[in-house]
Amino acid sequence: MDLFDKLVERPSPLGPFTSEGYGYYTFPKLEGPLGPDMKFNGKDVVVWSINDYLGIGANETIKKVDADAAAKYSFSAPMGARLMTGNSDEHEALEKELADFVHKPDALLLNYGYQGIMSVIHSLVDRNDFLIYDELSHACIVDGKQLAMSETAVFKHNDIEGLERQLQRAVNRMKPNSSILVVTEGVFGMTGDLGKLKEIVALKEKYPFRLLVDDAHGFGTLGHDGSGAGTELGCQDGIDIYFGTFAKSVALIGAFVATEPRVIEFLKANARSQIFAKSLPIALVVSARERIKLIRENPQWRDKLWENAKKLRKGLREIGYNVLPSESPVTPVLTEGSTELCTTIMRELREKHGIFVSGVAYPVVPKGMVLIRLIPMATHTDKHIDKTLKAFEAIKPIVFKDVNVSKSA
Numbered sequence: 001m002d003l004f005d006k007l008v009e010r011p012s013p014l015g016p017f018t019s020e021g022y023g024y025y026t027f028p029k030l031e032g033p034l035g036p037d038m039k040f041n042g043k044d045v046v047v048w049s050i051n052d053y054l055g056i057g058a059n060e061t062i063k064k065v066d067a068d069a070a071a072k073y074s075f076s077a078p079m080g081a082r083l084m085t086g087n088s089d090e091h092e093a094l095e096k097e098l099a100d101f102v103h104k105p106d107a108l109l110l111n112y113g114y115q116g117i118m119s120v121i122h123s124l125v126d127r128n129d130f131l132i133y134d135e136l137s138h139a140c141i142v143d144g145k146q147l148a149m150s151e152t153a154v155f156k157h158n159d160i161e162g163l164e165r166q167l168q169r170a171v172n173r174m175k176p177n178s179s180i181l182v183v184t185e186g187v188f189g190m191t192g193d194l195g196k197l198k199e200i201v202a203l204k205e206k207y208p209f210r211l212l213v214d215d216a217h218g219f220g221t222l223g224h225d226g227s228g229a230g231t232e233l234g235c236q237d238g239i240d241i242y243f244g245t246f247a248k249s250v251a252l253i254g255a256f257v258a259t260e261p262r263v264i265e266f267l268k269a270n271a272r273s274q275i276f277a278k279s280l281p282i283a284l285v286v287s288a289r290e291r292i293k294l295i296r297e298n299p300q301w302r303d304k305l306w307e308n309a310k311k312l313r314k315g316l317r318e319i320g321y322n323v324l325p326s327e328s329p330v331t332p333v334l335t336e337g338s339t340e341l342c343t344t345i346m347r348e349l350r351e352k353h354g355i356f357v358s359g360v361a362y363p364v365v366p367k368g369m370v371l372i373r374l375i376p377m378a379t380h381t382d383k384h385i386d387k388t389l390k391a392f393e394a395i396k397p398i399v400f401k402d403v404n405v406s407k408s409a
């Protein structure tokens with residue numbers, strides 16, 4: 001059978017969101033300056049779907065830095081991979097600043113978080129090793145596992161006893177040259193709960209393993225200084241390899257891992273997606289440096305983000321919604337219903353109330369459940385929150401049509 005003909009017959013992982021939903025539920029185009037007020041299909045909407053947590057995307061200082069850096073360096077330089085011709089003082093300076101920010105001795109820039117962490121996992125473990133990860137880990141960790149030559153095992157989400165069983169199992173089967181890598185997330189992006197990092201770090205007293213934490217959503221939003229979930233939970237030192245991406249709080253492209261210099265040296269020579277790919281443009285790196293500097297200098301952005309998250313959650317709970325007990329700014333609203341209800345909620349909010357949210361249904365969440373995820377930003381105002389709460393109040397008859405009692409967790 002022709003390969004392309006076969007593809008057409010394969011069920012899409014996006015299910016009913018695929019063709020009829022294109023441009024609306026999937027691949028929607030939010031237009032206008034980045035921020036809480038954007039346009040969707042020509043209509044003004046209050047946006048709760050972008051991860052620009054600190055409102056950096058609309059920051060005027062940053063825009064000027066971006067423009068000046070682009071004028072000075074263009075978007076082309078440097079050409080080539082870092083290893084060959086693509087390195088610069090700016091890249092190296094950013095790495096030092098990132099390491100300092102997250103309280104680690106050294107850091108390595110990654111072109112993209114997704115490929116970067118895949119390669120990090122791939123290069124760290126070999127066929128003698130054991131890789132153990134949380135079942136709700138992001139796709140990039142799961143794909144990293146697919147590449148890894150090691151034995152892999154999964155533990156139930158945040159189930160420390162389950163992790164311990166896997167560690168015990170690995171220890172029982174270890175050869176003299178076997179090692180163990182445990183991978184989890186700082187913040188689980190769909191539900192907003194934190195990885196049980198402190199408990200995992202405590203297991204190091206009993207088992208010989210290294211811990212890699214993907215803190216995509218925690219970097220910039222958690223900890224007294226924005227250095228992430230490890231700092232928030234008081235165990236940053238116990239994280240052996242800290243991963244952060246610029247795709248959320250930094251509102252840019254790029255990512256990094258921070259760890260000991262000897263591991264960075266190893267990754268520089270072994271992380272294949274970085275060795276065989278063009279490095280980040282200098283203009284972007286200059287912008288990243290300024291963004292990191294501003295994040296460090298403006299803790300009030302993080303305070304405002306949290307103030308908004310708390311107001312939004314309180315309001316949603318007061319009108320009867322089941323807001324999951326998130327420990328990060330991610331605000332997940334769970335209700336009973338079908339995929340159809342999920343799309344109806346999104347459509348009602350967008351068309352009748354000018355509120356843009358994203359929702360997911362089965363198979364991302366269990367059958368019969370609908371999860372609407374709101375991402376607060378520091379740039380949301382009380383007006384945005386009030387308008388959103390009014391809209392959620394107005395759609396209650398639709399949301400709770402088949403539910404006898406609305407819950408408030």
Ligand SMILES: Cc1ncc(COP(=O)(O)O)c(C=O)c1O
Nearest residue numbers: 112113114138189216245247255
């Ligand atoms: C938890 C998590 N890890 C990794 C990534 C991938 O990062 P990037 O967008 O930099 O490729 C994302 C999404 O951005 C994410 O949410």
